Amino acid sequence: xxxxxxxxxxxxxxxxxxxxxxxxxxxxxxYTTNNYGSDVSQIREIAExxxxxxxxxIAAEAKALWEDSAREIxxxxxxxxxxxxxxxxxxxxxxxxxxxxxAAQQGYASSPDDDLREVLTSLVVGIxxxxxxxHRDLLLKQSLDLAPKLSRRQLNTLTIxxxxxxxxxxxxxxxRDILEKTEELLRPFAGDVVGYESELNHAAGLGCGDQVQLTxxxxxxxxxxxxxAFFQTYKADLYEDFxxxxxxxxxxxxxxxxxxxxxxxxxxxxxxxxxVGSTKHYRLNQxxxxxxxxxxxxxxxxxxxxxxxxxxxxxxWVSEEAFVSMIREQFPVMYTALQNMDKAExxxxxxxxxxRILAVANFSAHHPEIKNQFxxxxxxxxxxxxx
Numbered sequence: 001x002x003x004x005x006x007x008x009x010x011x012x013x014x015x016x017x018x019x020x021x022x023x024x025x026x027x028x029x030x031y032t033t034n035n036y037g038s039d040v041s042q043i044r045e046i047a048e049x050x051x052x053x054x055x056x057x058i059a060a061e062a063k064a065l066w067e068d069s070a071r072e073i074x075x076x077x078x079x080x081x082x083x084x085x086x087x088x089x090x091x092x093x094x095x096x097x098x099x100x101x102x103a104a105q106q107g108y109a110s111s112p113d114d115d116l117r118e119v120l121t122s123l124v125v126g127i128x129x130x131x132x133x134x135h136r137d138l139l140l141k142q143s144l145d146l147a148p149k150l151s152r153r154q155l156n157t158l159t160i161x162x163x164x165x166x167x168x169x170x171x172x173x174x175x176r177d178i179l180e181k182t183e184e185l186l187r188p189f190a191g192d193v194v195g196y197e198s199e200l201n202h203a204a205g206l207g208c209g210d211q212v213q214l215t216x217x218x219x220x221x222x223x224x225x226x227x228x229a230f231f232q233t234y235k236a237d238l239y240e241d242f243x244x245x246x247x248x249x250x251x252x253x254x255x256x257x258x259x260x261x262x263x264x265x266x267x268x269x270x271x272x273x274x275x276v277g278s279t280k281h282y283r284l285n286q287x288x289x290x291x292x293x294x295x296x297x298x299x300x301x302x303x304x305x306x307x308x309x310x311x312x313x314x315x316x317w318v319s320e321e322a323f324v325s326m327i328r329e330q331f332p333v334m335y336t337a338l339q340n341m342d343k344a345e346x347x348x349x350x351x352x353x354x355x356r357i358l359a360v361a362n363f364s365a366h367h368p369e370i371k372n373q374f375x376x377x378x379x380x381x382x383x384x385x386x387x
Contacts, residue, residue: 107148118365136385162359
């Protein structure tokens with residue numbers, strides 16, 4: 001959309017304190033988006049009618065605040081539809097979408113919160129875009145009902161869990177690179193996460209996941225922790241997908257390939273291709289990954305080929321203990337968040353489809369530039385409405 005056609009920012013709308021903001025904004029939208037003018041005008045009328053019909057029986061001053069919040073989230077929804085899904089404008093004439101709009105107005109007006117507004121906006125727009133009674137439509141409507149019943153801490157924790165569960169990094173330059181990229185994704189959420197198991201029990205009771213009743217620890221095994229799970233999850237990123245960029249003359253790659261320890265791959269990008277010239281590019285196979293982990297920083301005995309590989313990986317290899325120490329010392333906000341989640345026994349929580357839908361909505365509000373990639377990564381085709 002051109003600069004002239006851009007809607008007023010929601011922050012500016014809230015700052016105006018004008019009870020007629022929805023009416024004026026509706027006129028602005030109609031004037032500057034004439035391709036969809038009739039649809040937007042109808043949405044404005046529908047939204048006003050929904051606001052009036054849903055307003056609770058409360059004192060006049062509180063009612064005015066409630067209506068302002070309801071109009072604010074309606075503007076947010078209309079703005080996102082025009083920006084991302086203008087073809088869905090006509091769907092707002094459907095009863096099911098008006099019901100969703102009313103639910104969002106009720107949820108946000110009852111507890112105004114910027115993050116909640118963005119999550120509810122994303123869910124309503126998703127419902128408007130989706131045919132009725134599909135699997136995704138049902139998940140979106142249930143998520144819309146649940147979002148206002150979750151705290152910001154719970155929503156952020158679901159989002160971090162989703163990031164840990166599915167996000168993988170290829171061609172990373174060692175553990176620091178992985179932690180920097182993870183910290184960048186977690187930054188909007190890590191400052192406010194759950195710290196008590198009861199918070200997870202509440203989220204599970206609402207349908208956002210399940211609490212595992214028994215773990216290996218209950219049978220005398222080692223206690224699980226999110227730090228251990230973090231290390232295991234990204235071990236393949238650290239090793240299996242970590243390139244041996246410069247195989248020196250002490251190692252015969254063909255011999256290592258024959259033993260099933262490494263494999264030849266294409267260079268990950270053209271810049272690397274230019275930098276290494278005709279040098280081959282290799283990656284570790286699973287046996288070598290397991291070997292590195294079990295050695296805990298020591299050199300293997302007996303097998304010369306393995307020894308040479310380990311020597312070349314020493315600069316990038318890191319043990320679980322060193323990995324956690326790196327988080328604690330160099331990424332303190334992420335460390336504190338994971339520590340609090342560990343305290344809440346997050347390793348017993350299994351996120352559900354509803355939890356993933358909410359996580360995607362929360363993630364998208366803070367990382368809109370990669371929301372489509374994250375949705376495709378996290379949700380199944382059925383949950384994305386593609387099956």
